[in-house]
Amino acid sequence: MDLIFFDLDGTLLNDASEISTFTKDTLNLLKDKNIAYTVATGRTMLSAQRIIDGHYFDLPQIYNNGVTVWDPKVQRLTFENLLSQSEITTIVDCALSQGIAPFVNAIDAPNKIEHHHYIFHAETRHEVERELIRKFFSQTDAKLLPLHALPSNSHVTNISMIGKADIISKMWQELNTHTNLIAYSGPALEGRGYRWMDVHHCLANKGSAVTNLKKQLGASNVICFGDGDNDLSMFALADESYAPENARDEVKQSASGVIGHNHKDGIAHFLRERFSL
Numbered sequence: 001m002d003l004i005f006f007d008l009d010g011t012l013l014n015d016a017s018e019i020s021t022f023t024k025d026t027l028n029l030l031k032d033k034n035i036a037y038t039v040a041t042g043r044t045m046l047s048a049q050r051i052i053d054g055h056y057f058d059l060p061q062i063y064n065n066g067v068t069v070w071d072p073k074v075q076r077l078t079f080e081n082l083l084s085q086s087e088i089t090t091i092v093d094c095a096l097s098q099g100i101a102p103f104v105n106a107i108d109a110p111n112k113i114e115h116h117h118y119i120f121h122a123e124t125r126h127e128v129e130r131e132l133i134r135k136f137f138s139q140t141d142a143k144l145l146p147l148h149a150l151p152s153n154s155h156v157t158n159i160s161m162i163g164k165a166d167i168i169s170k171m172w173q174e175l176n177t178h179t180n181l182i183a184y185s186g187p188a189l190e191g192r193g194y195r196w197m198d199v200h201h202c203l204a205n206k207g208s209a210v211t212n213l214k215k216q217l218g219a220s221n222v223i224c225f226g227d228g229d230n231d232l233s234m235f236a237l238a239d240e241s242y243a244p245e246n247a248r249d250e251v252k253q254s255a256s257g258v259i260g261h262n263h264k265d266g267i268a269h270f271l272r273e274r275f276s277l
Contacts, residue, residue, distance in 0.1 A: 005037075011227045013262065019052070029277040030275070044064060045063040045068055046141055064204065065204050100163045106150065106154040160196065163194065179202070180201060180202050183198070206234040211237060221240070241255045245258060
C-alpha cells in the first residue's frame, strides 16, 4: 500500500496558498485509484482544514509538525509533545523582550472528540501582527483571547509570531539553543522584510507522526513531499521523498528527487506520471 504525505505551504499549495484546479483534479484521480494520501503540515488544524476541506482528505491528518493528529472518520484528536508551562514561559519571555507579540495556539479538549481552539496573544505592537489577526486568525473558528487569560493547564501545541526579519532571526537562534525547544522560521507572505517563526517542543516532528500512521494504516511504501526544514524528519524515514524546485537546497539534497515548482503544480504533474493517472 502506497501512503502519500503532503506538506502544504510551498509544496501542495500554490503561491496564493491554494490548491489549484489542476492539483484538485489530480487528488480526485488518486482517490479514484484508491491511492492513500493525507497531509503533514506545520499549520494548525484550523488553518489547514479551511484549505483542504472538500478535497477528500479522509485519512488521519498531521498538524503542528506532528503535535496534533486528527482522524476525521472517527472525529478523534490526539496530542504528542505539547509545550510545558516552563517552555511556554521561555518562548513568551523571549518574544516580549524583543517587542514581538507571541500567539499561543491552544486546544481545550475535555475528551478526544470535543475540542475548542484558542489563540492567546499579547498586545500587538506592529501593523504586521494586526494584519495577521485580521486576515487569518479572525477568519478561523479559534477564539482570540489576551495572553494573561491562558490557563496553566492548557494544551499548547505551538507558539507562533511574525516580525522584522532581523529580529525574528535573532530570536530563532536564541530559542534553538534551548534543549527542549525547536524553532522553525521562513520568509513571510507580508514581504521580504518580515519572517514568521513557529516554536514547538523539540520532540515534535512530522517524522514520528508519519511513522505512527504508517503502522496504523499498514502502509508498505511511504511517499513524502515537502520543501522546508520541518520536512526533513519525514524525508529521513520515507521510502520516497520529493522536494519541489522552490525548496531549500538542504531539503532538495535530502530528497529522493526534485520535482516541479509548487506554483506550477509540480506535485500534480509528478503524481500523474508516477501513478499513470
